[in-house]
Amino acid sequence: MTHVVVIGAGQAGSSLVAKLRNGGFEGQITLIGEEPVPPYQRPPLSKKYLLGDMDLERLFLRPEAFYGDNDITMRLSEKVTAIDTSAKTVTADGETLSYDELVLTTGSAPRYLPAAIGGALDGVFVVRDLKDVDGMAPEFTEGKRVLIVGGGYIGLEAAAVAASRGLNVTLVEMADRILQRVAAPETSDYFRTLHQSHGVNIIEGVGLDHLTGDGHVTGAKLTDGSQMDLDFVIVGVGIMPGTALAEAAGIALDNGIRTDAQGRTSAPNVWAAGDCASFPYKDGRIRLESVPNAIDQAECVAENIMGAGKDYVAKPWFWSDQYDVKLQIAGLNTGYDTVVTRQGDQGSVSFWYYQGDTLLAVDAMNAPRDYMIGKRLIEGGKSPAPAAIADPETDMKALMRL
Structure with missing residues (x-):
């Protein structure tokens, strides 16, 4: 057998x-x-x-x-x-x-902070499995001070939960902007504004120098020389x-x-x-x-x-939930040179990534219709004219008949 x-x-x-x-x-x-x-x-x-x-x-x-x-x-x-x-x-x-x-x-x-800069102190957490989350859950009480290291989706999602629970949240990202590795400046700007509107202090272009504390983390020094007092730290610097x-x-x-x-x-x-x-x-x-x-x-x-002899054909899509915003991503934006913005109703928006005339990916914020149509277009190898995407009068369903 x-x-x-x-x-x-x-x-x-x-x-x-x-x-x-x-x-x-x-x-x-x-x-x-x-x-x-x-x-x-x-x-x-x-x-x-x-x-x-x-x-x-x-x-x-x-x-x-x-x-x-x-x-x-x-x-x-x-x-x-x-x-x-x-x-x-x-x-x-x-x-x-x-x-x-x-x-x-x-x-x-997950990638961990080196012990040499305080990564082994108690109160320093990553977000990967049940043990990690069960360990940090007691820290999520109103008024506590948390530093989130890393401005990718994991860090931003953790920031959203912490801010929603009434914590004092600071997020530090050593790159020039949050989401720099995975998204266009337009998407970064959208989520920066969203988090700042919920009281999150976002610091970009500055890294963590080291954490301080005797056994348990109590503070941090950043690469610009600034210091802060903390109750705990969440690390989201990749996997x-x-x-x-x-x-x-x-x-x-x-x-x-x-x-x-x-x-x-x-x-x-x-x-x-x-x-x-x-x-x-x-x-x-x-x-x-x-x-x-x-x-x-x-x-x-x-x-x-079981003998199918079948090639795997990936159809990349992703999502992220932050506050009352659902981000849905279709495709991969690698190599894009143009981003087209499509404004929707009630604050919804989508950003469409093009390489030349070829549609590569879509970031849709509370815009599920744009996401679904974008996903079908990308998987079907269809690329509508950027001007049509940007025009709010365009019948999106009609684009599927191109």
Whole structure:
């Protein structure tokens, strides 16, 4: 009987084992995860769960009984320490398991502040898993002073929750502007204004020099020489793909675990999907850090384990919730040279990224119709004239008939 072992019990791992069973796979399935709970949603951790608006069971991607009911062996609180691709075995908590097919859905891990600048002090948190959020939740009381290091989406979402709870929030971003790595100045300006309207102090172009405190963080000094007193710190300075196991096993890396178009790694019978995997995309390679990609890529790999021989075709989309604003992103803006603004009703707006005459991506703020039409246009390879997008009189549905 074929045995599929999946390392990493997150969104990709859960999606993959479910797809195997739902697709008629009758072999043995083992899902190994380091955390003590079944696979769960991560996006609500820093929002509804942290605010107390969602309990633990509602986070679970599937009821815990799903795995037993579908004859999926779930090994929680176990750490895989080695993979032997020649012997086709993995070692978890000292026990050796044999596999016929192995899938790495090892996700990603947050970047931490170095201990030399205070990163190891108590009261310094990252936002990645249940343990992180449960640890910081008691700090979210009105009037406390929090420093958020990093002006990407994770940092901004944390700032929104903290400000909503009445904390005194300062966010520092060492780049010239928030969201500089991922969005146009127009989107940065929109979210800067949004956060400032909620009382968040945003400092751009200035980095963190070091944190201060004896055991527990009590303050920070910034690179411009300014200092501040603090109660706690949230660090959102990016993530790294979970490649350590693959690297130790001699599996090829390339900004993540390198796979072919169908999800195979350089090792026989070893696959990868989700945040940890880089794969062919257009004329290059990419690695996508998103829930939709984790689901779609994992399901494609599951089908290929069952013999589908199907290339994974990514359709990138993302979202972020901050205050009462839902940002929806379609496509990838890499290489854009023009941004077109489309104003909507009641403060909604969307920014459309072009490279020459080619539509690449859309950032839509409380503009779900613009997002859906933009997504369909991009996936269909259609590029409306920028002037048509900017014209509020344009019938957006008509653009689909181009």
